[in-house]
Amino acid sequence: MHHCIRLIAILITLSTTLRLQAQSSLDDKLPVRGFCISAPVPSQLDNFLKFIKEELGPRHVNTLILRVEYNYQFESQPALRDSIALSKSDVQKLVKACKALNIKIIPQINLLGHQSWASRTGNLLKVHPEFDETPGVKMPAKYEWPNEDGLYCKSYCPLHPDVHTIVFSLVDEICDVFEASAFHAGLDEVFYIGDDKCPRCGGRDKAELFANEVRTINDHLKGKGRKLWIWGDRLLDGKTTGMGMWEASFNNTYRAIDLIPKDVMICDWHYERPDKTAVYFAMKGLKVATCPWRNPTVAVAQVHDMVSFRKDATNEMKDNYQGIVQTVWSDAGSFMDGFYGRKKGPGSETNTPWNCFRVAFGEINELK
Ligand SMILES: [Zn+2]
Numbered sequence: 001m002h003h004c005i006r007l008i009a010i011l012i013t014l015s016t017t018l019r020l021q022a023q024s025s026l027d028d029k030l031p032v033r034g035f036c037i038s039a040p041v042p043s044q045l046d047n048f049l050k051f052i053k054e055e056l057g058p059r060h061v062n063t064l065i066l067r068v069e070y071n072y073q074f075e076s077q078p079a080l081r082d083s084i085a086l087s088k089s090d091v092q093k094l095v096k097a098c099k100a101l102n103i104k105i106i107p108q109i110n111l112l113g114h115q116s117w118a119s120r121t122g123n124l125l126k127v128h129p130e131f132d133e134t135p136g137v138k139m140p141a142k143y144e145w146p147n148e149d150g151l152y153c154k155s156y157c158p159l160h161p162d163v164h165t166i167v168f169s170l171v172d173e174i175c176d177v178f179e180a181s182a183f184h185a186g187l188d189e190v191f192y193i194g195d196d197k198c199p200r201c202g203g204r205d206k207a208e209l210f211a212n213e214v215r216t217i218n219d220h221l222k223g224k225g226r227k228l229w230i231w232g233d234r235l236l237d238g239k240t241t242g243m244g245m246w247e248a249s250f251n252n253t254y255r256a257i258d259l260i261p262k263d264v265m266i267c268d269w270h271y272e273r274p275d276k277t278a279v280y281f282a283m284k285g286l287k288v289a290t291c292p293w294r295n296p297t298v299a300v301a302q303v304h305d306m307v308s309f310r311k312d313a314t315n316e317m318k319d320n321y322q323g324i325v326q327t328v329w330s331d332a333g334s335f336m337d338g339f340y341g342r343k344k345g346p347g348s349e350t351n352t353p354w355n356c357f358r359v360a361f362g363e364i365n366e367l368k
Helices: 002-029 042-056 089-102 123-127 163-177 206-222 254-256 276-283 295-313 330-339 351-365
Strands: 032-038 063-067 106-109 182-186 227-231 265-269 286-293 321-327
Touching: 002 286, 002 295, 032 163, 032 286, 032 351, 063 321, 089 106, 089 163, 106 163, 123 206, 163 182, 163 206, 182 206, 206 227, 206 254, 265 276, 265 321, 276 295, 276 330, 286 295, 295 321, 295 351, 321 351, 330 351
Parallel strands: 032 063, 032 321, 063 106, 106 182, 182 227, 227 265, 265 286, 286 321
Antiparallel strands: none
16 A cells, blocks of 8 residues: 555656656747637636636647737726626636646737727727827728728827827736736737828828837836737838738838837737748847747648747847747637537638647647
8 A cells, every 4th residue: 555655656746747847848949839819708708718728738838818808897997898898707717727727818909000890990999089090081881901091900099198098007907807927919910000191190200100109018018017919010021021011011110120129029920821030030139929820731830940940049049939829810719619610610621720729739749
């Protein structure tokens, strides 16, 4: 009996040691192993908690970017809440589930751009139309791209004197409730910036406007001991690289790469090709994670690129190569339906976000 207990104790120690070794080897090869998705609506919360425990934990995901937006019962700005939104105790369940698995939650609210989607205005500009960078552009009844206004998404005016008081109260509240040490501000696909008709921004340098907004947000977060994460597309030159106006910038914001603070973390998304832009960010002194979406072949190449960039880097650059973040652009409920085979994905069965997630993290876990 005595021996038996001792044997069990040895086995437990051994398995813990092996698990920790695997973990630390992964941490060295790919420090950030992320998953990015919309925060679940309250009715999907339990399913999502189960998904965290059964799928994210065992795959050694250690970073969960949750796009919260207005899906929280904000107390600081109750007028900005979605009509159905997560409560404080809902969020505490997410925090608890992630803590148990050593997963760091990074909440996201889109700042600057993405203040509307198709023909729907987001809550910030609905409640505060005075923040609209392009108030002259009316939201269409039926959205179509391309359109005469070049309307993709609305932006807020970064030079409006009152905008940061409002958005930072949201940022602080969401970071507090999620116990977050980092915040993701979005900042992708900002098409409207420095609009000629804006009395504050018109005629100003768009790269400087963009960089100043990044700096303002970063300074605010830093004051609370938090890091800023953003998408990288505005910092890439769309024309020279051939990456186009979504995946990169066609409105001259790309020079901001030399103007933003170096402690901002870049989420560098490329969905069609494994572009080697992580090297570009790393050489600028920025930390970067590469983000796949739904193409598993591209994602596997991105995993291997990131590992080899990191392995072959100088000591100065090594730590700039942070890892991989699987991005999901549907809501959590639709993703889980696809993941668990409850519904068919759009397009082929191979190129779906859930298949990409499975394959990419299969590959990542082979690195141990
Ligand atoms: Zn403006």
